[in-house]
Amino acid sequence: MLSRVADNLYWMSRFVERAESITRMVEVTKDxxxxxxxxxxxxxxxHSTLNALCAVEIFEADKIVKVDEFLLFSKDWSNSIRNCIFSARENARMVRDQLSDEIWIELNNLYLFFLDDDAQKVFNNRPSHFFLKVIRFSLVFQGLVDATVHHDEGWRFISIGKYLERADQTSRILDTLSLKYGESSRTDLISVLRSCSALSAYRRQFRGELSLRNVASFLLFSQDFPRSIRFAIRRIDSNLHEISGVPRGNFSNEAERLIGSVLAMVNFTDIDTLMASGLHQSIDDLQTKLIDVGQRIFEAYVLLPFENENIGQQRAAQSFVQQQ
Amino acid sequence: MNQSPFDDYQTDVFFDEMFGASKNHVPKDHYQKVFERINRLKDHEIEEKRRQADSSFLEHGITFTVYGDEEGTEKIFPFDLIPRIIPNAEWNQVEQGLSQRILALNLFLNDIYHDGKILSDGVIPEEIIKSSPYFRPDMVGFEVPKDIYVHVCGSDLIRDESGTYFVLEDNARCPSGASYLLENRAIMKKTFPQTFRGMFVRPVEAYPELLLKTLENLSPRKSQKPVCVVLTPGVYNSAYFEHTFLARQMGIEIVEGRDLIAIDGCVYMRTTHGLVQVDVIYRRLDDDFLDPTFFDKDSMLGVPGLMNAYLQGNVALANGIGTGVADDKVTYAYVPEMIKYYLGQDPILSNVQTYLCWREEDRKYVLENLESLVVKPANESGGYGLMVGSASSKKERQECKEKILANPRDFIAQPIISLSRHPTFCEEKIEGRHIDLRPFILYGEDIEIVPGGLTRVALKKNSLVVNSSQGGGSKDTWVLEN
Structure with a gap:
């Protein structure tokens, strides 16, 4: 497929996932x-939410004074829900021919909802309705991606975008615990689980009292929970190998090598070792590696081998800004 | 007694597509069913159907981008629910006329880019052709695949007070609007399903397949399935929706300049698995933007080296390079002569009488009669730069006169034709609005024209300008089976 199309599909998917994740965070935090x-x-x-999203400074400079409204509607912060939806649609518009009508209509409708004042009004009158609308959209979007487009290469780029974003977001949500002043309270732990839609899934695995250790272990290492970091990384790894045709466990480019090493880490590290070396530090390292994986995918599939390295570096800076 | 939405309808002095000249609103036979259906609609139903249609366009992103607006606003192309209907016999005549015209235009282009017989025989003055900004001297002597230059042509047709069809202009570069023709049909089938079914309307849905066949016919490589692409200026182009729409319907890639790369005289697209050679480019950019190493050096849109590949015959372009000289409005005036010269036939479709300002006697007439003429720049499209004499101020006429005198070659004038009118939903009631018709003519192995075309309607009262950039809308066009 066209390299640019792969890039557009990947970013469309990331922005949708990002919109959903930030929406959950805002909803749970408000609650x-x-x-x-x-x-x-x-x-x-x-503060810890803003901090985890790397948005402290830009919030201070923004016209909007309420944090929740800033996270949802800011025109200046590139990761506000509004801007995520706009960016997702812009990317989708460039690859209209690759998407089913159903996908386009869902995405375009949400864009139109944010385009006029509807979104702000609904949020003011019935915030729960607003959150539901955005989260539902994302879930419908994912369902349509699975049910209405070819599961070909383009679909794999969509999938990689989703899981890279999800791993990144789950790590940020988990990081709010290490960024809190003082000990995590029971309320904090529950709020983190709910932000990952993981509360009941967690309870099935760990009964009884909540602990930071168990919550971190679940979100990092769960084998089967679709929002855990390990789950996401396995999906990225398998999709990358499907695209290149190289068997898993081997690698044909830097993206595959790096994701393989991250996968080995989450497969073979146990939670106590990780906590001992510091939760925040470990999460930070993981995030850096994930950003690097994104960049390596771009280099492997979008840039031509003989193209100027500068383009790669510019793009690295750009994608970093977008993620922040 | 029930009110009919046609109660206050006036045909005035114009040729009305739906009604005859008598005052009591008797619809022509082929409009009877649609007339009855509209008549049965209650106010709120009309409103609801209009809203449904509008929101369907917006939802599907069937929009065009408005230039000069910071936010890059996307607007829907206003759509009117009352279809324009053409009886089959009438259409057949039009179809023959259009086929004849595209044949002549292509023979003309082949001639002027080779021996120039029509020029040396004195049928068309050589300086007129050579002074056209779209004449490409680089193309002289170049063999285009199958001798076809214009593969997709959009000729605008109008009808005068008597209902006679005329060709107003030919668009031989990148005519747009085919996607609206297809989308309008899809919407109408949903809006008036029974009426549609009962009328036996000829289908238009094959357009994308026919277009793809036309493109594949040009491929320089015969050994394999041709790789065709749609080349778009990008997402901010006003016709971007159409470009993706057609690519999707044809099942081929839509590419921007940056997706293509020319190496050693071949054009490739950049894919996740390396470079893939491209055979045919349906380009929706004008010549000037195609290749910065050949044409406009500042263009960011094109592909450096594309022209080299084209001239080596390794990639085909539709439409070919240099076709703009055929839709120069001065050249237009000579199309009837071309038809006689190349085909030995009389033109089936007439031209609108055209005064060429570079001719002294024409110029004199134009300058003395500005108030009753439409003055047009010879090489603009989209309705830009028109001066409609009857609606102009003294100052505008004076400016126009100065422009003509400064560059007589660049202007033509035509009598103001009262375009036919068609009942159209306006603010509160149905009123007559002026319309034209843009059929799309495909020239590949055969000449193919999907029945009808895009009917454009000037939504502003009394306006004669139907272009979307000037407040125009569109209607579905129903050509009936017999």
Whole structure:
């Protein structure tokens, strides 16, 4: 397939996944705030969310004063839900011919919803309705991708985009715990699980009292839970090998080599070793590697081998900014 | 008594497509069923059907981009629910006329890029052709595949007060609108299914297949299935929707300049598994933007080296290079002569009478009669730069006069023709609005024209300009089986 098309599909998918994830975070954080007690003020409460999304400074510069509204509607922060949807649609518009009508219509409808004031109105009047709409959209989108397009190379790029973004987002959500002032409370742990839509799945695996160790272990290492980091990395690894045709366990480009090493790490590290070397540090390392994987995919499939290395570097800077 | 939406309808002095000249609104036979159906509609149903159609266009992203707007606003091309209907016999005549015309235009292009017989025989003055901005001296002597230059032509047809069809202009470069023709049909089938079924309308859905066949016919490589692509200027182009639509319907890649690369006289597209050679490019960019090493050096859209590959015959372009000289409005005036010269036939479709300002006697007449003429630049499209004498101010006429005197070659004038009108839903009621017709003519192994075309309608009252950039809308066009 066209290299640019692969790139567009990949980014379309990332932005949809990102919109869903940030929406969940905002919803859960708003909800948790209701029971956060009197000693915590608004700013402190949202600080760890902003921090995990690397949006502290840009929020301070933004016209919007409320954090939740900023995360949803900011025109200046490239990862606000609004901008994620706009970017997803822009990428989709460039590859209209690759998508089914159903996919386009869902995405375009949500874009139209954000384009006029509908979205803001719905959010003001019935926030739960708003969150449901965005999250449902993402789920329908994923369902349509699975059910209405060829599971060919393009579909694999869509899949890689989704899982790379998901691994990244799950790691950021988990990181809010290590960024909190002081010990994680029960409320914090529940809120993290809910942000990953993982509460009931977690309870099936770990009964009884919640602990940071178990929550981190679940979100990092669960074999079968589709929002765990290990699950996502396995999917990225298998999709990359499907694209190149090279058997798993081998590699034909840097993207495959790197994802293989990350996979080995999540397969063979246990939670206690990881906690001992510091949760935040480990998550940070993981995130850096995931960003690198994205860049290597771009180099392997979008750039031509003889093309100027500068383009690669520019693009690396760009994609880093987009992820931040 | 029930009110009919046609109650206050006036045909005025114009040729009305639906009604005869009498005052009591008797629809012509071929409009009877549609007339009855519309008559039965209640106000709120009309409103609802219009809303449904509009939101369907918006949802599907069937939009064009408005230039000069910071946000790159996408608008829907306004659509009117009352179909334009053409009886089969009438259409057959038009179809023959269009086929004759595209044959003559291609023979003309082949001639002027080779021996120039029509010029040396004095039928068309040589300086007129050589001074056209779209004449490409580089193409002289170049053999295009199958001697076809114009593979896709959109000729605009109008009807005068008596209902006679005329060709208003030919679009021999990158005519657009075919996607709207197809989408309009899809919407109408949903909106008035029974009426549609009962009328036996000739289908148009084959257009993308016919277009692909036309493209594949040009492939320089015969050993394998040709690789065809649609080349678009990109997502911000006003016709971007159409480009993706056609690519999707044909099942071929839509590419931008940056997706292609020319190496050693061949053109390749960049794929995730390396370079793939391209055989035929359906390009939706004008000549000037195709190759910065050959034409406009500042163009960011093109593919460096593309022209080299084209001239070596390793990649085919549709339409060919240099076809713009055939839709120069000065050349247009000579199409009837071309038909006689090359085909030995009388033109089936007439031209609108055209005054060429470079001819002294014509210029004199034009300058003395500006108020009753439409003055057009010879090489603009999209309705830009028109001066409609009857609707102009003294100052505009003066400016126009100065422009003509400064560059007589660049202007032509035509009598103001009262285009036929068609009942159209306006703000509150149905009113007559002026329309034209753009059929799409494909010239590959055979000449193929899907029945009808895009009917464009000037939505502003009394306006004669139907272009989408100037407040025009469109209608579905139903050509009936017998």
């Amino acid at each position: 948790t705030y209701l029971e956060s007690g009197r000693e915590i003020n608004d700013d402190e409460f949202w």
